[in-house]
Amino acid sequence: MPECAFAPWTDPGAEPLIRFRNVTKRFGDFTAVRDLTLDIYEHEFFALLGPSGCGKTTMMRMLAGFETPSSGHIELAGQNIVPVPPNKRAVNMMFQSYALFPHLNVWDNIAFGLKRDGMPKDALRERVAEMLKLTHLERFARRKPHQISGGQRQRVALARSLAKAPKLLLLDEPMGALDKKLRQETQFELMDIQEKTGTTFVIVTHDQEEAMTVASRVAVMDEGELIQVATPSAIYEAPNCVYVADFIGDVNIIEGAAHRAGEDRYTVHWADGQAPLMAASDKAFSPAQNAFLAIRPEKVLVTAERPADAVNAIQGRIHDIAYLGNISTYHVEVAGGRMLKAQTANTRRIENRGFTWENRVWLSWDSTAGVLLER
Amino acid sequence: MRRVFIIAVPYLWLLALFLIPFAIVLKISLSDVAMARPPYLPQFSWEAGWGAFLSQLDFENFTFLTTDDLYWKAYLSSLQIAATSTLLTLLIGYPIAYAMARAPDEWRATLMMLVILPFWTSFLIRVYSWMGILSQEGYLNQLLLGLGVISEPLIILNTKVAVYIGIVYTYIPFMILPIYAALHRLDSSLIEAAEDLGCSRAKAFWLITVPLSRNGIIAGCFLVFIPTLGEFVIPSLLGGSGTLMIGKVLWEEFFNNRDWPVASAVAVVLVLILIIPIVLFQQNQQKQNEAQS
Amino acid sequence: MRLSWFNITSLTLGFAFLYLPMIILVIYSFNESRLVTVWTGFSTKWYGELLSNQAFLDAAWVTLKVAVFSSTLATVLGTLAAYALVRGARFPGRTLFSGMIYAPLVMPEVITGLSLLLLFIGIGLDRGVLTIVLAHTTFAMCYVSVVVSSRLVSFDQSLEEAALDLGCSPWDAFRLVTLPIIAPAVISGWLLAFTLSLDDLVIASFTTGPSATTLPIKIFSAVRLGVSPEINALSTLMIAVVTLGVIIASLISKRNFVREQQGVAGRH
16 A cells, blocks of 8 residues: 555644534534534645535535534634634635636636735736646636636636635535546646645545545545545555445445454355355454455456465356456356456457356455455 | 615515505405595594404495496406407417427527517507507508408497407517427427327327427416406507406596595405416416426 | 428518507608598608697606616615525515515506505605606516516526635625626616506506606597597607617627627637
């Protein structure tokens, strides 16, 4: 796991930029955010990830000041910002719809916030020019928002919200309106800009790939609660529950009874008449406790013969093959009608590969390939 | 503070100048005529209190409306005129709306403008313009006599026919616009699909176009029917003394007879009659909005 | 798409029906004879008579005053009402409020006029220009509010939030963002209120006093007795003003449209 040098959340002495303390937000009977506590540090690129209605947008709107918490408080650089109205916060937001003012051109849109601060004319012009340069929009300064493309609009929205050099920039589904190819390019551009400006970014997204790509840390949310907050690689490799494992990427979940089999090692009995599976875990499980073994499909090896040194091996029959160009996913039916997925990289041409429908194959993986979860 | 101001100002305005006036009408409709200024009793006085005031109110004027056949005839005749002219407006307006929806794209803006333009010209003048056309020595009779179609001038002005013409003429944009909006949204491939499945042109029109423009038709009909029911200008300029419409009766009751309580009772009953089509119209609009969203 | 003969016929007849009466009116306003329906020769004398008729000029002045004041007041109140209705979420009496906005639109003018008159008498307000302005403002503000709220409904609320986010006070957000965007609706609301006021006969007749006669009242009392050449001339002038206004408005919007098209074409 490549750990980058930037990890203030591991430093107990670091002062967080944002602190959510027991924040609850109710809309009538509906609880959007439930007793949530979270620290976000300076220069972080923090992603709030979850399905729609999980409360991530509400959290963002509370940071921007458009919603007030029902209880709890939110600190920005040590100061409680709950009573501060949105126009007095050193926080800026990039809206999902971009919310570009249709009657103002690109230049005036970017200058809008600076003018509210009463910035002197020369400094303002310089700052707008700087922003236009940063987002490669110099040639479009005089255009109205409806005269530029979707990708350009997105950059105007970014430039406008960055112009005031906020302590914190909020991005609400910033790439939701872009097509896939443009989205990928923009993600890198966004990371680049974040690095250049050193601003703390909080991004809300339902796209797990996007969160994994851009963020220094990801918070997975569901029904108003934080499920896991960790780096993208930790979330992917060591999810703390089935929900997270399932939400991020593709995963096989095998349910069974766990028994201790040595230090940090457990066997999982998953089907009658089948050899138990071996899994490493530093969590403690009581004997015969119900557990879930999560294994990523790309960690499962497909072979015609049982590999001699395999710790875990299951025989099955190929039910379906999804050919995706660079990789193929095999859906393999194993004991009890259970379906497991295995992914292989297509390094060879298609006609040279061995397996087809109905073939009997062996699926195997190492004891450290999977994660054993309690729920 | 700002929010309260935004709501309170128009709210209080409407309370004072719409709701309270209407409450006054209701109150006067329950009062008696008197040789006084203002010409009705009882006047409310704080000394006498509410009890004495309320005890003097009665439904006499409403009973009077049912005994004098002028009033119920006027209501019936208003309903009949409004219904007939709504139907006529639909029959004339639909083909126009249909042709507009079928017209080439570059014509549409102009056609729309041509339909809306009369809205901006004076209603009174538009009604007035028919007086010269329909009178006994008017342009229509001159034309028809000149062509030899008729030998005696037709008497149209000061009849119901003139009222129908006036209503159709002034209210037809209200009919055309909603129907046009419905037809405009209609996907022409639906007609092609119907024809592909064996419908004749006429059948496809009847089975596809008409049902899909139903909401436009209903909206248009209510938009014509509701305002015509209380119409005053058209019957008094084109209808002559023989055409009874309730708006005119109210006007005359008030200005000529100075019978305020009866005029108020006429107004109250008219509102009660109007509530039914208005509620139906609202429901139709709501259904339409739901269907669209 | 080519139009069938049936469609061409309905369009031709339909628009002939809509426009012929007014065209005839305009033509005969240049008739020399007092007998309006008999053409004796071209003359502009009725225009001369009209413009020297002080009563008509006074009425026109009163009408204009009333229209300007009431439509401006109605635009302010109607915009506030629309804002309250669309953005005001919940407040006590909201249903009553929206009912009071929509009711005047369907209320017969005779009833609106009657009820306002009874109010003015009840509170002892002298009838004249002021009372007509109050009456016209009341029903016109409802039209304005409908026009403006249909624009506000489609207005992306995040635009206002963005303005707040960038440091605007709520009032600045309204002034700098909301108002410019809904301006076309507010302007057409004003125009609508203005024409409604210019046009109104019934409500003005009820709420006016002897001191203030509006043009529609004047016209009505003149044409009750039959067609008159002065009224033809006056109608022609009014039609001309409206036509001119509409042509100018459509030219302006066309120019803006072309400009925007060029802007779009200029991008790559």
